[in-house]
Amino acid sequence: MSRSGPPQNEHLWGDLPIEEPRGDDRSKPPDWALPAWDSLPIEEAAAARLQREAPGGDAAQPRAEASRAEASPTEPAGGFALRILQVSEITRAVRDAVRSDAGLRDVWVEGEVGRVTVSSAGHAYFTLKDERSQLACVFFRDDRLGSPFEPRTGLRVVVHGRIDLFESQGVYQLYVAAIQPAGFGDLALRFEALKAKLAAEGLFESGRKRPLPQRPAVIGVATSATGAVWHDICHVVARRWPLARLILAPCQVQGEGSAASVAAALDRLARWGEMCRAEGRPDDAPAVVILARGGGSLEDLWSFNDERVVRAVVAHPVPVVCGVGHEVDVTLADFAADVRAPTPSAAAEMVVPDRTEVAVVLRELARRAGGHAGRVLGGARAELAAEGRALERLQPSAQLAQARERAGYLLDRATRALRGEIGRRREAEHRLASRLGPVLVAQMGWRRVALERSSAGLAALGPQATLNRGYAIVRRRSDDAIVRDEAEAPAGERLSVRLAKGEVAATVDPESDTKSGAELHAGDLR
Amino acid sequence: MSDQPAAGQTVDIASLTFDEALAELQRSVAELEQGGLALERSIELYERGVALHERCAGLLGQAELRVQRLVERAAGELAAVDARTEDGAE
Numbered sequence: 001m002s003r004s005g006p007p008q009n010e011h012l013w014g015d016l017p018i019e020e021p022r023g024d025d026r027s028k029p030p031d032w033a034l035p036a037w038d039s040l041p042i043e044e045a046a047a048a049r050l051q052r053e054a055p056g057g058d059a060a061q062p063r064a065e066a067s068r069a070e071a072s073p074t075e076p077a078g079g080f081a082l083r084i085l086q087v088s089e090i091t092r093a094v095r096d097a098v099r100s101d102a103g104l105r106d107v108w109v110e111g112e113v114g115r116v117t118v119s120s121a122g123h124a125y126f127t128l129k130d131e132r133s134q135l136a137c138v139f140f141r142d143d144r145l146g147s148p149f150e151p152r153t154g155l156r157v158v159v160h161g162r163i164d165l166f167e168s169q170g171v172y173q174l175y176v177a178a179i180q181p182a183g184f185g186d187l188a189l190r191f192e193a194l195k196a197k198l199a200a201e202g203l204f205e206s207g208r209k210r211p212l213p214q215r216p217a218v219i220g221v222a223t224s225a226t227g228a229v230w231h232d233i234c235h236v237v238a239r240r241w242p243l244a245r246l247i248l249a250p251c252q253v254q255g256e257g258s259a260a261s262v263a264a265a266l267d268r269l270a271r272w273g274e275m276c277r278a279e280g281r282p283d284d285a286p287a288v289v290i291l292a293r294g295g296g297s298l299e300d301l302w303s304f305n306d307e308r309v310v311r312a313v314v315a316h317p318v319p320v321v322c323g324v325g326h327e328v329d330v331t332l333a334d335f336a337a338d339v340r341a342p343t344p345s346a347a348a349e350m351v352v353p354d355r356t357e358v359a360v361v362l363r364e365l366a367r368r369a370g371g372h373a374g375r376v377l378g379g380a381r382a383e384l385a386a387e388g389r390a391l392e393r394l395q396p397s398a399q400l401a402q403a404r405e406r407a408g409y410l411l412d413r414a415t416r417a418l419r420g421e422i423g424r425r426r427e428a429e430h431r432l433a434s435r436l437g438p439v440l441v442a443q444m445g446w447r448r449v450a451l452e453r454s455s456a457g458l459a460a461l462g463p464q465a466t467l468n469r470g471y472a473i474v475r476r477r478s479d480d481a482i483v484r485d486e487a488e489a490p491a492g493e494r495l496s497v498r499l500a501k502g503e504v505a506a507t508v509d510p511e512s513d514t515k516s517g518a519e520l521h522a523g524d525l526r
Numbered sequence: 527m528s529d530q531p532a533a534g535q536t537v538d539i540a541s542l543t544f545d546e547a548l549a550e551l552q553r554s555v556a557e558l559e560q561g562g563l564a565l566e567r568s569i570e571l572y573e574r575g576v577a578l579h580e581r582c583a584g585l586l587g588q589a590e591l592r593v594q595r596l597v598e599r600a601a602g603e604l605a606a607v608d609a610r611t612e613d614g615a616e
Contacts, residue, residue, distance in 0.1 A: 215544070215545055217543065217545070220596075234591065234593060238590075238591035242589040242590055242591040243544050243585055243586070244591065244592075245591075245592040245593070246591065246592070246593045246594065247594045247595070247596050247606055248593070248594070248596065248609065250595065250596075268596055268598060268604060269596065271602075271604060272604045272606065275604060284606070355586045358586060359583065359586055362548070362551075362579060362582050362583060362586070365555050365575075366551075366575070366576070366579040368555050368558075368559065369551075369554060369555045369558055369575040369576070369579075370572070372555070372559050372561075469565070470564045470566060471565070
């Protein structure tokens with residue numbers, strides 16, 4: 001078919017007895033008639049078909065009969081025939097052309113989702129656009145409900161489907177069979193590739209993992225300053241271990257530039273720690289760092305799969321606990337971290353102890369200290385009393401020092417043994433000890449050799465050892481009686497104080513009450 | 527006796543951190559349990575142990591979480607400024 005130029009058009013219009021159905025001014029052709037039919041760049045196949053049908057006769061095309069009658073070519077010369085088509089005809093012609101094109105029957109289209117509407121029947125209608133064009137899309141209810149991914153305005157997606165014409169509206173549309181986030185397959189591939197690369201470098205090896213400090217005084221946190229994550233971490237630490245101090249390094253945790261922002265926040269915490277240590281206040285340096293982010297889509301969490309973030313975690317000077325997303329979300333930062341926490345709150349719980357548990361440990365320590373102090377003092381008093389009794393009986397003197405030690409020990413041991421065996425009251429013990437004392441002295445002569453052999457071991461427990469430990473034996477000068485009671489040494493009484501080495505003389509000061517003070521104190525310790 | 531400041535008691539307990547106080551308390555208890563101590567030393571250790579325990583328990587019960595924000599000034603200079611827990615805005 002030859003394209004007609006404007007002159008021919010004018011000529012044709014001039015000759016044709018076109019009737020205006022609405023009785024408009026016939027002196028000029030109506031707007032809709034321009035340009036001429038045969039100049040329209042319609043599909044060649046459709047045009048050829050139309051031309052074939054033209055001589056076919058009115059009976060074959062009853063619906064087009066009227067217009068065809070009017071439009072019958074009066075000048076068939078040159079093979080040209082003007083045909084006026086029904087709207088539905090042209091629509092169907094376009095539809096057929098579209099349907100016959102294999103390239104449009106099965107398409108994958110990437111674009112950004114524009115406005116989305118969902119009809120009451122459950123079908124979703126949305127536009128897909130790029131910088132230059134828009135494409136109407138329809139996502140039927142059954143396909144939509146079966147899809148894990150919903151079109152949402154602003155998302156970049158890849159849509160799979162076919163192009164077809166919606167005849168009643170005369171628009172072509174993309175009939176969506178499936179929809180996925182753009183780059184979905186890309187992301188998964190990049191994740192695996194980077195993971196393999198970093199794993200080959202050994203960055204994820206368990207040998208690199210550092211233990212967490214038991215009770216960190218300062219905890220660095222790299223997360224968004226806005227949002228629930230930071231709030232949750234503060235809440236958990238305030239409840240469990242409020243002795244700690246949190247230092248937030250705010251960062252952007254999703255979207256463009258977030259990976260660099262997260263890596264920079266970790267770097268700031270590292271520099272801050274180094275600065276504190278360099279300035280001689282290591283207590284202000286973070287002892288552990290939490291890297292956290294709430295849950296989100298794969299893309300939302302993508303910055304935590306960035307190589308820069310992974311390397312910042314691995315290179316961090318103190319252990320890093322990573323709590324990103326929910327339990328099921330695992331990022332490369334999780335692999336790189338010293339400890340992986342399932343959630344941000346769990347990360348906070350991991351880095352600090354629970355103060356109620358620590359309080360239990362403290363109480364146990366206090367109980368042990370009190371118990372031992374009480375036993376030590378109680379034992380010392382019993383020992384002192386027993387030695388005192390022994391010395392009293394034996395009338396110790398410098399010449400008898402060695403024998404006194406041994407005797408004192410033996411008496412003491414006998415006393416204790418008797419106490420254990422018989423379980424008598426204190427008075428009874430005392431009586432028995434009194435009787436035993438002289439017997440032991442009498443036996444001393446023939447036992448001396450045997451005693452001397454074991455004296456080295458025994459000495460450790462005898463009175464001299466006790467004196468060496470700082471105890472003293474106080475006697476009245478007047479009668480050499482051992483002083484055990486304040487009442488036995490009234491003011492002005494002259495005393496002799498036996499020390500580990502030598503003796504000193506002393507007089508009881510009228511105002512002194514040190515002994516009762518010491519007694520009171522020992523009582524406190526029980 | 528308790529009025530006299532012990533020779534080894536140079537560090538003021540009120541200035542100890544929780545960890546320092548706890549570590550000293552643990553040492554004191556271990557020394558007490560080891561035995562063979564002079565009476566004065568036992569009493570000294572016990573008294574100090576009681577004070578250390580009070581310090582630790584007080585810190586546990588009364589501590590309030592301190593929250594700071596690390597800010598970067600011009601030329602990369604870092605500073606930690608106090609912040610409130612609920613302070614969400616940048």
